[in-house]
Amino acid sequence: MTVPQGPVAVLVGPPGAGKSTIGALLAERLGTGYRDTDADIERTAGKPIPEIFIDEGEPHFRALERQAVRTAVAEHSGVLALGGGAIMDPDTRALLKGLPVVFLDVELADAVRRVGLDKPRPLLAVNPRQRWRELMEARRPLYHEVARAVVATGDRTPVQVAEAVLEALGLPRTTGTIAVPDTPDTTQ
Numbered sequence: 001m002t003v004p005q006g007p008v009a010v011l012v013g014p015p016g017a018g019k020s021t022i023g024a025l026l027a028e029r030l031g032t033g034y035r036d037t038d039a040d041i042e043r044t045a046g047k048p049i050p051e052i053f054i055d056e057g058e059p060h061f062r063a064l065e066r067q068a069v070r071t072a073v074a075e076h077s078g079v080l081a082l083g084g085g086a087i088m089d090p091d092t093r094a095l096l097k098g099l100p101v102v103f104l105d106v107e108l109a110d111a112v113r114r115v116g117l118d119k120p121r122p123l124l125a126v127n128p129r130q131r132w133r134e135l136m137e138a139r140r141p142l143y144h145e146v147a148r149a150v151v152a153t154g155d156r157t158p159v160q161v162a163e164a165v166l167e168a169l170g171l172p173r174t175t176g177t178i179a180v181p182d183t184p185d186t187t188q
């Protein structure tokens with residue numbers, strides 16, 4: 001009988017925490033697959049997230065997200081990054097219980113600077129600082145509720161964050177890459 005093992009790491013946190021960036025890096029480090037539920041939703045809907053919000057509204061997006069998380073948790077054994085609002089759904093929070101979930105924490109100033117440079121996020125399209133603060137106030141307890149570990153990202157590079165996540169989850173910090181010896185082999 002095959003026992004489903006679930007993802008090796010699940011990243012949660014607000015927009016700009018670095019879930020997608022660190023998720024891909026982590027997967028590379030672990031030599032495993034990477035999956036992002038936002039990408040899954042866009043593939044299912046056949047359009048980018050901002051268009052889903054405009055055409056069908058946020059409740060429809062949340063329904064797609066809920067299903068995307070469920071499917072990814074069932075199918076994927078590598079690193080999984082969720083969208084920032086996925087943990088608002090109570091069923092999703094229940095599903096995450098017992099999984100190796102890491103809350104990537106970030107302060108307002110860093111998050112707003114980061115998302116300002118990146119793809120559009122419909123929830124932050126207008127008055128992003130205030131919106132982000134409100135989102136985080138409502139969600140912070142929920143990130144803590146689902147997380148096995150919390151990793152601060154503010155003063156760390158993506159590589160440093162990825163290493164902190166590996167350490168927090170007790171995962172190996174090296175890949176299967178063949179180690180390069182410190183000294184050249186001079187025996188020949």
Ligand SMILES: Nc1ncnc2c1ncn2[C@@H]1O[C@H](COP(=O)(O)OP(=O)(O)O)[C@@H](O)[C@H]1O
Pocket residue numbers: 013014015016017018019020021022084114115117118153156157158161
């Ligand atoms: N630790 C970090 N330091 C600096 N920039 C970062 C860091 N983590 C992510 N970024 C940058 O922030 C932006 C948002 O990252 P992203 O991974 O999309 O966040 P999330 O998926 O949590 O919303 C990207 O441009 C990314 O390169």
Ligand SMILES: O=C(O)C1=C[C@@H](OP(=O)(O)O)[C@@H](O)[C@H](O)C1
Pocket residue numbers: 013014015016019020038049082083084085086121122123
């Ligand atoms: O916080 C949110 O509600 C959202 C975060 C986004 O993902 P990131 O957290 O990866 O930016 C994306 O799922 C959507 O725009 C809604």
Ligand SMILES: [Mg+2]
Pocket residue numbers: 019020021038081082083
């Ligand atoms: Mg993301």
